Amino acid sequence: MAFPITRLRRLRQNEPIRSLVRETRLSTESLVYPLFVCPGKGVRNEVRSMPGVFNLSVDQAVQEARHAHSLGVPAVILFGLPENKDEIATGAWAETGIVQQAARALKREIPDLIVMGDVCLCEYMSHGHCGVVRTAPQSLGAAVATPPRATADYEIVNDATLELLARTSVSLARAGVDIIAPSDMMDGRVGAIRQALDRAELSHIPILSYAAKFASGFYGPFREAADSTPQFGDRRSYQMDGANLREAMREIELDIEEGADMIMVKPAMPYLDVIAAARRRFDVPLAAYQVSGEYAMIEAAARNNWIDRERVLMESLLSIRRAGASIIITYHALDAARLLA
Ligand code: PBG
Secondary structure (H helix, E strand, O other): OOOOOOOHHHHHOOHHHHHHOOOOOOOHHHEEEEEEEEOOOOOEEEEOOEEEEEEEEHHHHHHHHHHHHHOOOOEEEEEEOOOOOEOOOHHHHOOOOHHHHHHHHHHHHOOOOEEEEEEOOHHHEOOOOOOEEEEOHHHHHHHHHOOOOOHHHEEEEHHHHHHHHHHHHHHHHHHOOOEEEEOOOOOOHHHHHHHHHHHOOOOOOOEEEEEEEEOOHHHHHHHHHOOOOOOOOOOOOOOEOOOOHHHHHHHHHHHHHHOOOEEEEEOOHHHHHHHHHHHHHOOOOEEEEEOHHHHHHHHHHHHOOOOOHHHHHHHHHHHHHHHOOOEEEEOOHHHHHHHHO
């Protein structure tokens, strides 16, 4: 039945009716707030390319998390800026690591807050890659003076990395992290982490895998925030090619087979089709990460008065929800919680 019988504007005529027929709703209960934890006391350094986002010492991170919790945000995800970096990412798995310290403090001060731990090595490696790097023999001598440039000059070693990721996961869980979230994109890491957790009598700890994580220019501001830019090369040999939807489904399928309890698509807005396809195909809880570049674009345009900041940030979150993600990791979590209240 077409016009004039059908008039879709009937159900748009005022806010109560629009609200009655609304198909998608955002809720604070599904938001996760990222925190960047650094050494020191009383430190609160704003990230240049992410206004409103800070590197926080443990005491400040606790304060920020308390604020988030009081607004109804149920979870934080932790990233660390270690004191020192090396070739085996010691800072990621050391008992005294910065994220371990933060997790202990957060669980002591705010026991009901869900603490997620991002598991990756890039922030802790001197070269900034997410895995162990092996330099090709012919360039070994040269590598000391000049870092390798061509892909042929170095290799990100998959299986040796798994051991470090597993060690990191066990260490974080022992420090109180409630959910382990591996973001490195090595093959087999979910299985390796599950096995290590189970052996350490941590079989109750869930894994949220960054299952479909794309090599993306939208991570730019994060790398400044976490000081994790690769010193040579890029991440395209482990993170996914942005052109591939079918491969994303294979990544997710494998992670679920290896024991992922929840899955994630990242970034969010440029990959809404991947979120939608994952929602239709898999029955595990689905998360999406609205990444640093997505945040920075909204903030930059708002600062120029080119867009209405609050309206655009809520619309962007709604689009992620509508695509099918039930959990949203976003730097706008506190603003969203305030606007939803
Ligand atoms: C670590 C990691 C990254 C992000 C989350 N975990 C950076 C990267 O892969 O380069 C990006 C988050 C963001 O941009 O907000 N590997």
